[in-house]
Amino acid sequence: MKTLRVLLADDHRIVREGVKQILLDCADLQVIGEAHDCDELMTVLRTTTPNVLVTDLSMPGKSGIELIKFIKHKHPELPVLVFSMFKEDQFALRCIRAGASGYLCKDAAPDLLVTAVRRIAMGRLSMSPEVAESLLRDPGVQTTHDIACLSEREFQVVTRLAHGQTVTEIAQELFLSVKTVSTHKARLMQKMGFANAADLVRYALNNHLVEESLP
Structure with missing residues (x-):
């Protein structure tokens, strides 16, 4: 069984500890580093080679879509799973368009987090059917109240x-x-x-x- 190396980025330590525990309960997942903001994340990425990055959407310094674009510019091959408090139907599409491989709300069940990590490590996208449908149906059109x-x-x-x-x-x-x-x-x-x-x-x-x- 191949071990997947995961890097966690979140400015709340208790969130990182919770996510780490969920992942460490899986034999094929290994947490190789943590970061609390974009600067620390870039520092860790210079010395580690994760298979997946799990990151919050809002952290000190660069955040939001800017953070995702920055990460993908520096590390284009690194799959990014956004793990955020923002509701998926409002922000997931923007994150996917910016280069993220997946999006998961923090109130999701733990098994969905594990599934999402494994899925994007395989080069697939991880999102709800509704977001996938929106992305495929109309990836560039601006719509009222979207x-x-x-x-x-x-x-x-x-x-x-x-x-x-x-x-x-x-x-x-x-x-x-x-x-x-x-x-x-x-x-x-x-x-x-x-x-x-x-x-x-x-x-x-x-x-x-x-x-x-x-x-």
Whole structure:
């Protein structure tokens, strides 16, 4: 039986410990390293050769789609399984398009995590049938109320708006001009079909955007 080497990246130690225990209960899975942010992840990758990377979507430093693209640029052959609190129907498609091989919500059953790790190690994709159908049916079309249609910067802006930040506060945090953030806001409102800020907040509440850490 071939042993699969797994690298874990999550900024919460208790999450890493939980995932590690699930994987170590399987004879064919070995955890060879851990990282709590993107910088540490890159350092570990310079000295290890994992078969699979299991990573959170939101960590200090690079995060979200930017993190996935960065990892795949540096290590294009490394299969990436995103293990996130974000609901799959809202974020999985964006992650797959960015280069991830699989996506799993953190409230999934432990056996699904093991199956996903083994599956992407074999060069397959691991996602729900609904996400797979969306990817195959229409991989590039922007649809109303589909957050997958947003650019990475628009996604960063919409999550911060959902958390109640003003355009000025977002501009300061993302090191952008107020005009640029306002432009991103106008575009995402149009793409998502929002008529006003109340629509945005209602959507954020219904889809759990305000329960997660900011990307």
